[in-house]
Amino acid sequence: MGRPRRPLLSRDRIVATALAVVDADGLDALSTRRLAAELGVSGPSLYNHVSTMEDLVDAVVDTILGEVDLSMFATPVADWRTALREWARSYRAALAEHPNIVPALAHGMGHRPNSLKIADAVFGCLVDAGWPRGQATRIGALMRYFVTGSALGSFARGFPDDASVYAGRYPHLSEAHLLAEHQREIDEGAFELGLESLLDGLAARTVTARGASGRAGGTPRW
Amino acid sequence: MGRPRRPLLSRDRIVATALAVVDADGLDALSTRRLAAELGVSGPSLYNHVSTMEDLVDAVVDTILGEVDLSMFATPVADWRTALREWARSYRAALAEHPNIVPALAHGMGHRPNSLKIADAVFGCLVDAGWPRGQATRIGALMRYFVTGSALGSFARGFPDDASVYAGRYPHLSEAHLLAEHQREIDEGAFELGLESLLDGLAARTVTARGASGRAGGTPRW
DNA sequence: GTCTATACGCAGATAGAC
DNA sequence: GTCTATCTGCGTATAGAC
Known part of the structure; x- marks a missing residue:
C-alpha cells in the first residue's frame, strides 16, 4: 500500500x-x-x-496530567490551604484512575507541558496568597513529591496476601494491617493524614494577622 | 567448559x-x-x-535500602520527631547516592526484605512513642510517600537547561528558578521544608502533657 | 550443581518502495 | 504517510559438558 x-x-x-x-x-x-x-x-x-516509544509514553502521562483539576486556582483564591487540598486530591484521583501508568512517572517529571501548567498554577496561587517566590517554588515541589510518592506507594503492588509469611520475622509488623485487604484504607488514610499535616505545618509558617485564630489563613512569614 | x-x-x-x-x-x-x-x-x-531480570533489579534495590540508617530507632527513642527526621534524611541520602536506581522503586514497593525491616523499625518507634497502631501505620506510609516521591522528583531529569524555551508560555514560571543550576537547591529546600512541615503537622495531633511547651514531645492524641 | 553454546521470539527502530 | 523487509539487541529456555 x-x-x-x-x-x-x-x-x-x-x-x-x-x-x-x-x-x-x-x-x-x-x-x-x-x-x-x-x-x-x-x-x-x-x-x-x-519519535520513540519513550516519547509516546511521555505523551500518555501528559494526557493524564491534563485531567488534573486546576479550577480551584482561578483567581482570586480565597484560601491557599483549601485550594492546595482540593488540587492534591484531584491530582491523586487522576493517577488512581490510571494506576498502570504510575510507574512511568519515574522518568523525567519536569518537562512535560501539563507538568509545567500545573506547576505554574500552584506557584501563582501561592504567590498571590503572599508567599515569597522561593517558598512558593519549594511548596509546589514538595506537594508534588507527596502526591506522586503516594501514588507510587499505593498503586504499586503492596504486601503479599498471606501475612503469615512474615509471622515472627518482623516483631512489630506481624499484625492485621499487613493484610492486602486493608491496604486501600491504609493508603487513603495515610494520604489524608499526610496532606492535612503538611498543610497544618505550612500554615504554622505564616504570620497571623489578628491573633491565634488567623493561623489557617495567615500571611506567609518569609 | x-x-x-x-x-x-x-x-x-x-x-x-x-x-x-x-x-x-x-x-x-x-x-x-x-x-x-x-x-x-x-x-x-x-x-x-x-531467577529473572526483575528479581535481580529487586535485589539491587533491596541492597540500597539496606544502607538506610535505622540506628536512631534503637530503644528507647527520646523523641519520635527527631528519630523520624534523621531517618528520612538517611533514606533520601541512600537514594541520592544511587540516583540511577530510583526509577526501579516504581515496581513493588512493599515486599522486599529491607522494606519490611524499615517499616517495622518506624512502626515500632511510633508505637513506643504512644501513637496508636493504626496511626503509626499511616505515618510510616506517608513518610515513605514523601521521601520516595522526593527522590523521584529530584533525581529524575528536571527542566531543560534553557529556560527561555518557556518564556511567556507559563505566566508565573518564566523565572530564574526554572534554571537547572538552581534545581539542586530547590530540591533540597523543598525536601527540608516538607519534612519539617510534616513533623510539625503530626506533632500538632498529639496531646500536650503540660501546657503548650510540650507540643513537640507530646503524647499522640488518637 | 555450575557452567557453555545455541537458539527462539520478542522488542524498538530504520531503509526504501509506492 | 503507510507499506514491506530487515536490522540489532533483549530476556531467557534448553541441551549438554564436566
Missing part, C-alpha cells in the same frame, strides 16, 4: 489508543506491534507521528 | 556488579549480556543464581 488520501493515523489517536492499552493490560503490554494492530496499521507507521 | 572446581559466580557478586553497572551507566545499560561480560561468564550462567 502507498500513501492514503486521508491520513489513517494521528498523534492524538495513537496516544489515546496507547492509554487504552495501558489501562487494560499494563505498561508491559504496550508495544509498537500491539499498538499498530489495535489501530489497524503496520508497526513502523507509528514513527511518522511519534 | 563444564563445572568449575570453585563457583565463579554468586548471587552477591552478581547483585554488586549489577549495582555498579547501574551506577555507572544507568538502568537501561543493565542487561544479562553486559552483566555477564563484566563478570567474565556467559549470559545464561546468571540464571543459576537469579
Whole structure:
C-alpha cells in the first residue's frame, strides 16, 4: 500500500489508543506491534507521528496530567490551604484512575507541558496568597513529591496476601494491617493524614494577622 | 567448559556488579549480556543464581535500602520527631547516592526484605512513642510517600537547561528558578521544608502533657 | 550443581518502495 | 504517510559438558 488520501493515523489517536492499552493490560503490554494492530496499521507507521516509544509514553502521562483539576486556582483564591487540598486530591484521583501508568512517572517529571501548567498554577496561587517566590517554588515541589510518592506507594503492588509469611520475622509488623485487604484504607488514610499535616505545618509558617485564630489563613512569614 | 572446581559466580557478586553497572551507566545499560561480560561468564550462567531480570533489579534495590540508617530507632527513642527526621534524611541520602536506581522503586514497593525491616523499625518507634497502631501505620506510609516521591522528583531529569524555551508560555514560571543550576537547591529546600512541615503537622495531633511547651514531645492524641 | 553454546521470539527502530 | 523487509539487541529456555 502507498500513501492514503486521508491520513489513517494521528498523534492524538495513537496516544489515546496507547492509554487504552495501558489501562487494560499494563505498561508491559504496550508495544509498537500491539499498538499498530489495535489501530489497524503496520508497526513502523507509528514513527511518522511519534519519535520513540519513550516519547509516546511521555505523551500518555501528559494526557493524564491534563485531567488534573486546576479550577480551584482561578483567581482570586480565597484560601491557599483549601485550594492546595482540593488540587492534591484531584491530582491523586487522576493517577488512581490510571494506576498502570504510575510507574512511568519515574522518568523525567519536569518537562512535560501539563507538568509545567500545573506547576505554574500552584506557584501563582501561592504567590498571590503572599508567599515569597522561593517558598512558593519549594511548596509546589514538595506537594508534588507527596502526591506522586503516594501514588507510587499505593498503586504499586503492596504486601503479599498471606501475612503469615512474615509471622515472627518482623516483631512489630506481624499484625492485621499487613493484610492486602486493608491496604486501600491504609493508603487513603495515610494520604489524608499526610496532606492535612503538611498543610497544618505550612500554615504554622505564616504570620497571623489578628491573633491565634488567623493561623489557617495567615500571611506567609518569609 | 563444564563445572568449575570453585563457583565463579554468586548471587552477591552478581547483585554488586549489577549495582555498579547501574551506577555507572544507568538502568537501561543493565542487561544479562553486559552483566555477564563484566563478570567474565556467559549470559545464561546468571540464571543459576537469579531467577529473572526483575528479581535481580529487586535485589539491587533491596541492597540500597539496606544502607538506610535505622540506628536512631534503637530503644528507647527520646523523641519520635527527631528519630523520624534523621531517618528520612538517611533514606533520601541512600537514594541520592544511587540516583540511577530510583526509577526501579516504581515496581513493588512493599515486599522486599529491607522494606519490611524499615517499616517495622518506624512502626515500632511510633508505637513506643504512644501513637496508636493504626496511626503509626499511616505515618510510616506517608513518610515513605514523601521521601520516595522526593527522590523521584529530584533525581529524575528536571527542566531543560534553557529556560527561555518557556518564556511567556507559563505566566508565573518564566523565572530564574526554572534554571537547572538552581534545581539542586530547590530540591533540597523543598525536601527540608516538607519534612519539617510534616513533623510539625503530626506533632500538632498529639496531646500536650503540660501546657503548650510540650507540643513537640507530646503524647499522640488518637 | 555450575557452567557453555545455541537458539527462539520478542522488542524498538530504520531503509526504501509506492 | 503507510507499506514491506530487515536490522540489532533483549530476556531467557534448553541441551549438554564436566
